[in-house]
Amino acid sequence: TFKLNPNVASLPPYNAGMNIAVARNKTGRDDIAALASNENPYGCSPNVSKALAGIEPSRYSDPSCTSLRDALSGKLDIPANRIVIGNGSEEMIAAVSRAALRPFSTVLTVTPGFGLHEIEPRANGAKVVKYPMTADLRFDVVGLVAALRTKPSIFFLSSPSNPVGPALATEGLRHIIEAVPKETLFVLDEAYFEFCGADGPDGVRELETSGLAYVVLRTFSKAYGLAGLRVGYAIASDERVAAAISSAKTPFNVNAAAQLAAVAALEDEEWMRSAVAKVVAERERMARQVKALGYFAPESMTNFLFIDVSHDSGAAFDHFLSHGIIVKPWKEPGFETYIRVTVGLPAENDRFLDALAELKAGQS
Ligand code: PMP
Numbered sequence: 001t002f003k004l005n006p007n008v009a010s011l012p013p014y015n016a017g018m019n020i021a022v023a024r025n026k027t028g029r030d031d032i033a034a035l036a037s038n039e040n041p042y043g044c045s046p047n048v049s050k051a052l053a054g055i056e057p058s059r060y061s062d063p064s065c066t067s068l069r070d071a072l073s074g075k076l077d078i079p080a081n082r083i084v085i086g087n088g089s090e091e092m093i094a095a096v097s098r099a100a101l102r103p104f105s106t107v108l109t110v111t112p113g114f115g116l117h118e119i120e121p122r123a124n125g126a127k128v129v130k131y132p133m134t135a136d137l138r139f140d141v142v143g144l145v146a147a148l149r150t151k152p153s154i155f156f157l158s159s160p161s162n163p164v165g166p167a168l169a170t171e172g173l174r175h176i177i178e179a180v181p182k183e184t185l186f187v188l189d190e191a192y193f194e195f196c197g198a199d200g201p202d203g204v205r206e207l208e209t210s211g212l213a214y215v216v217l218r219t220f221s222k223a224y225g226l227a228g229l230r231v232g233y234a235i236a237s238d239e240r241v242a243a244a245i246s247s248a249k250t251p252f253n254v255n256a257a258a259q260l261a262a263v264a265a266l267e268d269e270e271w272m273r274s275a276v277a278k279v280v281a282e283r284e285r286m287a288r289q290v291k292a293l294g295y296f297a298p299e300s301m302t303n304f305l306f307i308d309v310s311h312d313s314g315a316a317f318d319h320f321l322s323h324g325i326i327v328k329p330w331k332e333p334g335f336e337t338y339i340r341v342t343v344g345l346p347a348e349n350d351r352f353l354d355a356l357a358e359l360k361a362g363q364s
Helices: 020-027 046-052 066-076 089-100 116-123 141-150 170-179 203-208 239-248 256-266 269-292 313-322 346-363
Strands: 083-086 106-111 127-132 154-158 185-189 213-219 232-236 304-308 338-342
Touching: 020 313, 046 256, 066 083, 066 232, 066 256, 083 089, 083 239, 089 116, 089 154, 089 185, 089 213, 089 232, 089 239, 106 116, 106 141, 116 127, 116 154, 127 141, 141 170, 170 203, 185 203, 203 213, 213 239, 232 239, 256 269, 269 304, 269 346, 313 338, 313 346
Parallel strands: 106 127, 106 154, 154 185, 185 213
Antiparallel strands: 083 232, 213 232, 304 338
């Protein structure tokens, strides 16, 4: 009989947030608040729709994403030949894994963490070790420094953390950088970088002088509001690493609309900064109310909160869905009472907070 690749056939499913149309169908409601996928509730810069009018659907997209790489190169002051653009940063997680791993390589990452940091290495036959966060859900820098002595082929770290929220402070990041062995590729996933503020830790800046082999991942899906168009990027320590990631992706991976949109979004940083400021203010308001209800939510430097609702997360999901709100329930052992909720528009956040208060009332 035909045999599938067991590394792939045994993969855990990626736990995607419920789709809005599915939620409409299930609940019979039109007013769905989609708070499961960390999207930008304010949409994207008006520059984007103007740029999209210029698309030529019949032409292949630029396989090297020249305009977008040049724009990022100028903004980040990193040579364009060290930047690779992906069909979402998730494609870059796949490409990095394919470029750096072989069967029986080991990968170190953190739990709770981002699903693809485990799924993609395992698809490539690697063994994944997930190092826990501290009991109060902060990065265990001392523990990670020790775990790095095992010299994993890749160390995947999401900071700010998805799903937990905190970012490593610059000092913690420096400790980790000092501990990463020369044999390891450090993949720092900064999908939520823009929500940390101007004086937050900047992985590219910290890693630039480290002498390590590294990749920093960033995305247009969150702060720039382009999740549906799928654009993310990898900034590599050197040309050799970038070329290998490039070889590991498919040739026309980023479609023409996505490339135009991302360039247009970058030209309107003002829009992005203003949307991020509104999201951050709402996040802080929500965090205060969640705490006032007596629930634990670790400090977040992202556009979401990870909340222990002291209730089975699946039942909590159903409760919120019955109010037309999609949240993401956690199933990982030890975190079955946690949900992750994205910061939405103020009215959506109010609905979430009301439904959370109702959940609380039902518990006491
Ligand atoms: N990394 C992290 C930590 C994320 O949270 C996400 C999105 N959920 C991604 C990568 C992938 O984002 P995208 O493919 O949309 O760029």
